[in-house]
Amino acid sequence: MTADKPLNWKIGGVALGLVFFLAVLLVKPIGVSTQFVILDGILADIAAPEFITQTEEGYTSTNAYMAKSDGKYAKSAANPLNYSFIFVLAMAAGAFASVMARGGLSKSERVAPALWRANFGDSAAKRYAVAFVGGFVVLYGARLAGGCTSGHMMSGMMQTAVSGYIFTAGAFAAAVPVAMIMYKREG
Amino acid sequence: MQIILAIVIGAAFGAVLDRVGAANPNWIGKMLSLKHLHLAKTIILAIGVGSVLMFGGQMLGLVEVGHMSVKAAYVGVFIGGLLLGAGWAASGYCPGTGVCAAASGRKDALFFIAGGLLGAAAYMATYPSWKASGLLDDIAGGKVTLGAVPGASYDGLFAVSGDVLGVALGAVFVLVAIVLPERLSGDGAGVETPAE
Structure with missing residues (x-):
């Protein structure tokens, strides 16, 4: 399936760089991981409605992390229709559309990546x-x-x-040795 | 307006992450085990392009400096980086690409997201201990850039003009992307060459 081949690094790099630039030109730099906290906050507030509460100045939470920086995370979780949360949902939709446009992923690839299977076998549970x-x-x-x-x-x-x-120094200091130990076969 | 921009930029980001192979754990694993650096070249070039355009645009007065958002430096940034790196290498996913992969139909990525939600919740629960440990206290000035950027509220680590340095470093990133070889190790037997 030729569709599995990624874009040439020159075209891909310029395209990705343009997206970074557009984000900071029009709104702010891209970031994703905070939204896991926001989704946790939304879920926690559904399970226990007193988790996030509205105050006179804004929002706060019974969780210290959720309440930090004047409750900015609590505010986002109370109002999920905000830029950063919608950004992540749109990112998922964009990736889905892109994968479907190039024919989708094979059944085996959807369970575990080929590189994983080459090194650790076909057990889905392990993956x-x-x-x-x-x-x-x-x-x-x-x-x-x-x-x-x-x-x-x-x-x-x-x-x-x-x-x-x-x-970045920390991430690669750990990622490279772990990957070299785990993924000896190329698949 | 903000919501429309979130949809447009977010969708573009997700589509490009897929097309460059960043949402594919095979390419992440081959990059991090230093077998195949095609994706590294892509990402380094992207950072360079973004940097040159942003700082160049600021110097020309076309890009609002206030849109910058610099995160604080503290010891926990390094420790957290180590943790993220280990999990990234093992699973082949980071927070953004894991979401993209799950949306693309990868079932293992759904487990990554479930683990991620639990991991984020675990951090929320243990945050007071980290805060008390002092490992979240600013180092090197906290929210700083390498050089002071004119008009920005962030201090510079070195006494150089931040926007000029940003363009120069961006050019260095582009150069590194060009000279970095596609392969550092591995025999390449049975592996198709990437699209060129």
Whole structure:
């Protein structure tokens, strides 16, 4: 399936760079990981309506992290129709449309990527378990760092932010050894 | 208006992440195990292009400096980076690309998102301990850029003009993207070359 081949790095890099630029030109730099907290906040507030409360100055929460910075996360969770949350939903829709336009993914690829299967076999359960634990560690780390690959690495280094460089150094210091140990076969 | 921009820019971001292979864990794994740097070249070029356009636009007065958003530097940024890197390598997903992959029909990415929601909740629950540890306290001036950007509220780490430095560094990123080889290791047997 030729559709699996990514864009040439020159075209792809310029296209991705233009999206970063458009974001900061029109609104603000791109970031994603905060929205996991916002969705958690929305879900928690459904389960326990006193989780987020409106005050005279704005919003607050029984959770200290949700309430920090004058309750800006609490405010976003109380009003999900905000730029950053819609951005992430639109990103998902854009990726879906792009994948469908090039013919969709194969059935086996939808369970586990080929590189994973080449190294760890066809067990779906094993792949799902690692993806789940990976997701936990990634989002815990992203929230501790205050951003993720998009917010810190791409948007951060683009703006010459010192924090972006610190984050990127940490991310690759861990990612390269882990990937080299786990993915010896190319698939 | 903001919502329309969120839809347009968000959809463009998701589509481009798919087309460059960033939402595909195969390419992430091959990049992070230093076998195939096609995606690294793409991302480094993108950062360079974005930087040159943004800082160049600021110097010409076409881009509002106030749209910049610089995050604080603290020890936790590095620790969090280490954690994210390990999970990114193991799963092949980061927060943005995991969402894109799940939307594309990858079932493993749904487990990534479920784990991610739990991980974010775990951080929310443990945040007071991190706060008390001092590891979230600013280092190197906190919200700083490498050089002071004219008109921005952020300090510069070095006594250089931030926008000139931004354009120069952007050019360096572009150059690195060009000279970086597609392959550092691996025999390449049985692997198709990427689209060129």
